[in-house]
Amino acid sequence: MKSPANITPVLMPKWGLSMTKGLLSDWLVEEGTRISIGDEIMEVETDKIASAVEATDEGVLRRCVAVAGETYPVQALMGVLAAEEVGDADIDAFIDAYEVPQAEDDEDAETSQYEFVETSVGRIRYALRGDEGPVVVLIHGFGGDLDNWLFNIDALAEKTRVYAIDLPGHGQSIKQIEDPGLSGLANAVRAFMSTVEIDSAHLVGHSMGAAVAATVVSETPDLVQSLSLVSAAGLGVEINSAYIDGFVAAVSRRELKPVLLNLFADPSLVNRAMVDELLKYKRLDGVGDALTHLASNLFVDGRQKTILAEQISDLRTLVVWGSEDRVIPASHAINMKSAKVEVIEGAGHMVQMEKASRVNHLILAHILG
Amino acid sequence: MARNLSFKDAINEALDQEMSRDPTVIVMGEDIVGGTGSPGEADAWGGVLGVTKGLYAKHGDRLMDTPLSESAYIGAAVGAATCGLRPVAELMFLDFLGVCFDQIFNQAAKFRYMFGGKAETPVTIRAMVGGGFRAAAQHSQMLTPIITHIPGLKVVCASNAYDAKGLLIQSIRDNDPVIFCEHKNLYAHEVDVPEESYTIPFGEANIMRDGSDVTIVAYGLMVHRASEAAALLAGDGVECEVIDLRTLSPIDTETIIESVEKTGRLVCVDEANPRCSIAADVCATISQESFASLKAAPQMVTAPHSPVPFSPALEDLYIPGAGQIVDAVRKTLEA
Numbered sequence: 001m002k003s004p005a006n007i008t009p010v011l012m013p014k015w016g017l018s019m020t021k022g023l024l025s026d027w028l029v030e031e032g033t034r035i036s037i038g039d040e041i042m043e044v045e046t047d048k049i050a051s052a053v054e055a056t057d058e059g060v061l062r063r064c065v066a067v068a069g070e071t072y073p074v075q076a077l078m079g080v081l082a083a084e085e086v087g088d089a090d091i092d093a094f095i096d097a098y099e100v101p102q103a104e105d106d107e108d109a110e111t112s113q114y115e116f117v118e119t120s121v122g123r124i125r126y127a128l129r130g131d132e133g134p135v136v137v138l139i140h141g142f143g144g145d146l147d148n149w150l151f152n153i154d155a156l157a158e159k160t161r162v163y164a165i166d167l168p169g170h171g172q173s174i175k176q177i178e179d180p181g182l183s184g185l186a187n188a189v190r191a192f193m194s195t196v197e198i199d200s201a202h203l204v205g206h207s208m209g210a211a212v213a214a215t216v217v218s219e220t221p222d223l224v225q226s227l228s229l230v231s232a233a234g235l236g237v238e239i240n241s242a243y244i245d246g247f248v249a250a251v252s253r254r255e256l257k258p259v260l261l262n263l264f265a266d267p268s269l270v271n272r273a274m275v276d277e278l279l280k281y282k283r284l285d286g287v288g289d290a291l292t293h294l295a296s297n298l299f300v301d302g303r304q305k306t307i308l309a310e311q312i313s314d315l316r317t318l319v320v321w322g323s324e325d326r327v328i329p330a331s332h333a334i335n336m337k338s339a340k341v342e343v344i345e346g347a348g349h350m351v352q353m354e355k356a357s358r359v360n361h362l363i364l365a366h367i368l369g
Numbered sequence: 370m371a372r373n374l375s376f377k378d379a380i381n382e383a384l385d386q387e388m389s390r391d392p393t394v395i396v397m398g399e400d401i402v403g404g405t406g407s408p409g410e411a412d413a414w415g416g417v418l419g420v421t422k423g424l425y426a427k428h429g430d431r432l433m434d435t436p437l438s439e440s441a442y443i444g445a446a447v448g449a450a451t452c453g454l455r456p457v458a459e460l461m462f463l464d465f466l467g468v469c470f471d472q473i474f475n476q477a478a479k480f481r482y483m484f485g486g487k488a489e490t491p492v493t494i495r496a497m498v499g500g501g502f503r504a505a506a507q508h509s510q511m512l513t514p515i516i517t518h519i520p521g522l523k524v525v526c527a528s529n530a531y532d533a534k535g536l537l538i539q540s541i542r543d544n545d546p547v548i549f550c551e552h553k554n555l556y557a558h559e560v561d562v563p564e565e566s567y568t569i570p571f572g573e574a575n576i577m578r579d580g581s582d583v584t585i586v587a588y589g590l591m592v593h594r595a596s597e598a599a600a601l602l603a604g605d606g607v608e609c610e611v612i613d614l615r616t617l618s619p620i621d622t623e624t625i626i627e628s629v630e631k632t633g634r635l636v637c638v639d640e641a642n643p644r645c646s647i648a649a650d651v652c653a654t655i656s657q658e659s660f661a662s663l664k665a666a667p668q669m670v671t672a673p674h675s676p677v678p679f680s681p682a683l684e685d686l687y688i689p690g691a692g693q694i695v696d697a698v699r700k701t702l703e704a
Contacts, residue, residue, distance in 0.1 A: 116370065125370070172370050251570055252570060252573050253573065254573075254623070276575075280563070283535060283567040283568055283569060284563060284565045284567045285565055285566040285568075
């Protein structure tokens with residue numbers, strides 16, 4: 001629906017394809033508060049994750065339509081942002097006229113949002129969002145999958161064409177990794193790009209995925225237009241090997257949960273659904289071997305084996321880190337001398353989830369800039 | 370890649386994948402191919418309810434239709450397991466346990482112990498359990514407590530297709546005798562199941578729903594009744610934590626204790642008869658281990674102490690329903 005230029009609706013977000021409704025746990029600001037872009041305005045909870053919703057526009061929160069403690073469908077009108085000069089009558093009219101858009105048929109949504117492609121390294125799952133603009137490829141970290149970009153992919157897709165992939169050994173891609181190391185995974189990224197006919201792209205990598213992206217740059221610089229490295233591996237030697245070893249070894253909910261707490265500054269984000277989803281992945285045949293081989297090649301004696309900071313210094317690079325990263329220290333950002341570096345307070349290793357709006361702005365500005 | 374799959378098809382897929390992966394896996398039982406004398410073509414029955422349909426066409430002689438003698442073929446499966454095969458024997462109905470019980474509880478369950486760990490018996494015995502199928506008193510029982518009582522046996526009773534596939538693969542790969550119980554009224558129930566093989570470890574209960582007021586422990590079909598009850602109660606502001614045991618031996622006591630320490634209230638649901646049931650066992654353990662956490666007496670919701678009736682109206686009354694679970698939960702809240 002078209003909104004008047006000076007009125008911005010605050011909507012129930014859609015995080016991931018299975019989300020149809022969300023619980024408004026609380027408003028984080030009161031009616032009448034002046035809001036800037038990136039301000040946290042409400043706390044939303046789904047069966048999978050809880051997160052603050054950040055403002056994508058500025059204005060005064062003129063009306064809280066939704067009630068804390070209630071559940072609303074995706075895209076429901078939660079509140080209204082507008083300038084002071086907008087009349088109350090206009091705001092009432094806007095609220096009255098607002099209709100929740102019809103949700104897509106679930107099965108259609110599922111098939112259109114996850115896709116599979118046969119590449120030279122085997123079957124790769126990916127998600128594609130956005131039609132126009134520069135091509136972006138999102139690469140998750142060790143043990144992760146494309147849903148690690150749950151809070152990023154749609155925001156980036158507003159101005160770019162975004163592919164998020166599952167690396168081999170991860171998510172729902174092929175479980176066998178031909179050459180379980182950075183080169184092998186970089187090769188998988190290239191195989192994916194060539195299969196879906198991407199000549200060159202802006203690469204965005206998280207953690208190990210950042211090291212994979214950097215490897216693509218160092219081996220085949222022509223394929224990459226810019227790099228965005230989030231909580232990156234490959235920029236320094238230190239790594240929390242207890243996290244890596246614990247993640248690989250954990251077979252039960254009880255073992256995995258404390259390991260996952262290392263990923264977030266806010267431990268309450270690690271809920272049962274997140275642990276259960278990861279266990280489902282870890283229990284697939286072949287995943288244990290893939291992770292074990294990968295870990296033993298990438299992290300030797302508790303240290304990162306490959307440091308790529310020097311080899312990518314010529315490329316336009318953004319480095320983003322959470323100040324409270326307990327897996328890879330944010331101090332590694334210092335090794336990227338020519339890059340634009342942003343360290344975000346109050347976020348951990350999964351900074352792209354914990355401070356999604358901020359990270360999305362930084363990445364978009366970097367890619368479009 | 371996950372897709373919707375029924376409980377029955379998940380069992381079939383687990384058997385198929387393990388037979389493809391491991392040439393020592395064999396499947397035997399009454400009519401599992403197509404019945405004695407059938408040509409064993411691809412369109413053969415594949416068991417009384419078609420669970421093993423299509424496997425013969427793929428794996429041929431590694432499936433064996435046996436004579437109608439449970440004592441013979443369960444004994445043969447146990448013996449083959451000690452000699453290097455991984456047999457999956459289908460007992461059809463767990464109600465037939467009586468005629469082959471010695472082979473199970475006095476032989477298979479004892480070998481590892483009596484041979485000082487030198488013997489392994491990697492046999493899986495699949496069997497249908499539970500009521501609601503209008504199959505009368507000799508084909509409808511929930512005899513899980515009897516086998517859970519025996520040390521040396523592992524006992525699985527899944528509530529959904531995802532768990533069924535992972536737990537069956539785990540059962541086949543396990544080096545001890547496993548009794549794998551399949552509720553016949555769940556065969557058509559569908560959930561998302563990955564195409565790939567995967568395992569679910571024994572002794573890890575699944576939390577189906579988080580709640581802070583009352584803990585409901587269940588397994589098999591009763592997990593669905595418990596979830597139904599929890600949804601009804603949530604409408605009145607009562608938040609139940611629903612725990613699916615998944616395996617009865619080993620049993621995940623730790624998860625139940627953790628939950629009861631939070632809620633202080635326990636309702637155990639069991640389709641079995643009440644005396645010496647899984648519900649009685651869990652109530653006793655929690656009363657002993659977590660007495661200080663309990664705010665009310667633990668409640669059991671079970672079938673009555675009687676055979677399963679053949680009358681449809683009586684059978685429906687016999688099997689515990691959401692209404693009884695809601696009442697039991699309310700009782701813990703009155704205290």
